Amino acid sequence: MFQNIGEIALLFWRTVLALPLIWRQRAKVLDQFHEIGNASLLMVAVLSFFLGGVIALQTGPVLAERGLHSAIGGLVGISMAKELAPIMMSILIAGRIGSAFAAEIGSMRVYQEIDALRTMNINPVHFLVMPRLVAIAIGLPMLVTFAILVGWLGGATVAQVTTQIDVPFESFFENMKNVVGISEVLHGVFKSFCFAWIIGVVSCHQGLTTRGGPRGIGRSVTKAVVNSIVLIVLFDYVLTRLLLH
Amino acid sequence: MNDNGTTQHGVSVQVRGIRRSYGAQEVLNGIDLDVRPGEIFVIMGASGSGKSVLLRHIIGLEAPDEGEILINGESIHSVDVASKYRMALVFQSGALLNSLTVGDNVGLYLSEHRLKSPDEIRKIVLDKLEVVGLKGTEDKLPSELSGGMRKRAAIARALVIEPELILYDEPTSELDPVSSVVIGEEIYKLNKRIGVTSLVVSHDRDLAFGIADRIAVMHEGEIVALGSPDEVKRSHNPIIRKFIHADFKRQPKA
Numbered sequence: 001m002f003q004n005i006g007e008i009a010l011l012f013w014r015t016v017l018a019l020p021l022i023w024r025q026r027a028k029v030l031d032q033f034h035e036i037g038n039a040s041l042l043m044v045a046v047l048s049f050f051l052g053g054v055i056a057l058q059t060g061p062v063l064a065e066r067g068l069h070s071a072i073g074g075l076v077g078i079s080m081a082k083e084l085a086p087i088m089m090s091i092l093i094a095g096r097i098g099s100a101f102a103a104e105i106g107s108m109r110v111y112q113e114i115d116a117l118r119t120m121n122i123n124p125v126h127f128l129v130m131p132r133l134v135a136i137a138i139g140l141p142m143l144v145t146f147a148i149l150v151g152w153l154g155g156a157t158v159a160q161v162t163t164q165i166d167v168p169f170e171s172f173f174e175n176m177k178n179v180v181g182i183s184e185v186l187h188g189v190f191k192s193f194c195f196a197w198i199i200g201v202v203s204c205h206q207g208l209t210t211r212g213g214p215r216g217i218g219r220s221v222t223k224a225v226v227n228s229i230v231l232i233v234l235f236d237y238v239l240t241r242l243l244l245h
Numbered sequence: 246m247n248d249n250g251t252t253q254h255g256v257s258v259q260v261r262g263i264r265r266s267y268g269a270q271e272v273l274n275g276i277d278l279d280v281r282p283g284e285i286f287v288i289m290g291a292s293g294s295g296k297s298v299l300l301r302h303i304i305g306l307e308a309p310d311e312g313e314i315l316i317n318g319e320s321i322h323s324v325d326v327a328s329k330y331r332m333a334l335v336f337q338s339g340a341l342l343n344s345l346t347v348g349d350n351v352g353l354y355l356s357e358h359r360l361k362s363p364d365e366i367r368k369i370v371l372d373k374l375e376v377v378g379l380k381g382t383e384d385k386l387p388s389e390l391s392g393g394m395r396k397r398a399a400i401a402r403a404l405v406i407e408p409e410l411i412l413y414d415e416p417t418s419e420l421d422p423v424s425s426v427v428i429g430e431e432i433y434k435l436n437k438r439i440g441v442t443s444l445v446v447s448h449d450r451d452l453a454f455g456i457a458d459r460i461a462v463m464h465e466g467e468i469v470a471l472g473s474p475d476e477v478k479r480s481h482n483p484i485i486r487k488f489i490h491a492d493f494k495r496q497p498k499a
């Protein structure tokens with residue numbers, strides 16, 4: 001993976017340079033956008049509801065035992081907003097959408113469709129990469145915002161129904177408000193925006209460099225997902241560090 | 246004359262000492278060719294002799310290890326050649342975009358480069374599809390077509406470009422005799438109408454001798470014969486004789 005960092009950075013830069021063409025490619029962006037939303041909305045909802053729930057379940061009884069009922073809302077709220085929603089949704093999307101990018105572009109590469117584009121003087125970065133990257137860069141932060149809200153809901157529900165915690169719905173959110181503000185949510189959403197670029201560029205790059213037949217496509221898909229996840233986790237630490245005031 | 250009422254001239258193609266190996270395998274062993282503007286140049290040769298690889302080099306998809314390709318005297322890899330000349334390659338496999346309908350595939354060049362309005366493009370697409378005998382398939386996906394139909398759609402896609410250089414990789418290999426003749430005639434007509442330089446790779450002897458101005462025969466990465474159809478037919482080179490006169494030798498029934 002790391003020997004390709006230069007190529008990946010170059011692809012990123014070429015995509016950025018292609019951004020002025022976005023209006024021309026709007027139909028493709030919208031297509032990809034639908035793909036991302038349709039494929040993931042339900043899964044995001046289920047995943048984040050239970051993520052929020054399980055945090056409440058793990059920490060709630062411990063805190064409640066020590067009389068720290070009022071800390072539960074803030075804890076669930078902040079872990080969901082700043083960390084769990086962005087990273088888990090990005091990993092989910094790497095598996096769902098990064099794999100699709102790599103497979104689609106990889107099969108186009110293997111079956112000479114990209115060569116055909118090039119003979120027609122159509123730039124594959126404009127035609128294939130840029131619309132996908134724009135779609136994921138908008139789509140993933142939206143999904144993460146949604147995931148944060150659902151995660152809170154999950155945490156609050158679990159806190160209310162679990163007898164060992166027993167924090168009512170309203171006071172959960174009341175306590176949360178003291179700790180979690182708009183800047184915490186933006187922190188998470190911003191990180192997911194960066195992760196979206198990572199997933200998009202890594203997966204499209206992997207697709208474009210696919211070699212061999214169907215096995216090559218399979219290999220590309222695996223690599224795209226694994227490399228995206230590794231980079232997401234690394235960048236998560238770096239970004240969190242940088243955003244720490 | 247083309248649609249604009251101007252005469253288009255094909256480009257010249259010069260292939261200078263092209264060599265290319267994949268790993269240890271030498272696929273092109275020093276190819277020299279001069280294709281004149283506006284001619285129909287047919288390349289014949291056994292399967293695996295490197296014809297498709299040669300076409301990929303000529304259109305600039307791959308760079309040779311040695312030698313160069315000149316389009317009107319300019320290297321195919323120089324920056325502006327790709328935007329200066331319209332070129333098209335009909336891939337052996339068709340290489341249609343599987344995610345687009347046949348109609349969108351055929352109109353892709355015009356729509357991506359915004360050369361015509363959507364209505365005009367639709368009209369041109371329908372017209373070209375009819376020319377290659379694919380009327381009514383514009384809303385189908387490539388996966389819903391037969392191999393030969395895909396090939397013809399790919400030819401329609403190339404015709405739409407109205408190129409100055411067109412490369413056909415075995416345009417008739419999957420077609421029945423009637424469609425083959427139709428495609429052969431289209432290659433010929435396009436050539437006469439807009440003066441496009443046409444390079445045709447084909448095993449189809451009828452097609453080759455029917456439309457070619459000149460024929461080259463490739464064997465193991467080299468050109469072993471080059472000349473007018475008559476000259477090639479009369480060649481005494483055993484490789485060429487074998488290739489051109491190959492036929493079934495069937496035992497007569499007892």
Ligand SMILES: Nc1ncnc2c1ncn2[C@@H]1O[C@H](COP(=O)(O)OP(=O)(O)OP(=O)(O)O)[C@@H](O)[C@H]1O
Pocket residue numbers: 267272290291292293294295296297298299337
């Ligand atoms: N990308 C590649 N990597 C490795 N070897 C290749 C590659 N492309 C072609 N070859 C080799 O080059 C040789 C020539 O291939 P090519 O496709 O040009 O043959 P061809 O003359 O077009 O044959 P056919 O008439 O069957 O299409 C073959 O032996 C093939 O194995």
Ligand SMILES: [Mg+2]
Pocket residue numbers: 296297298337414
């Ligand atoms: Mg071939």
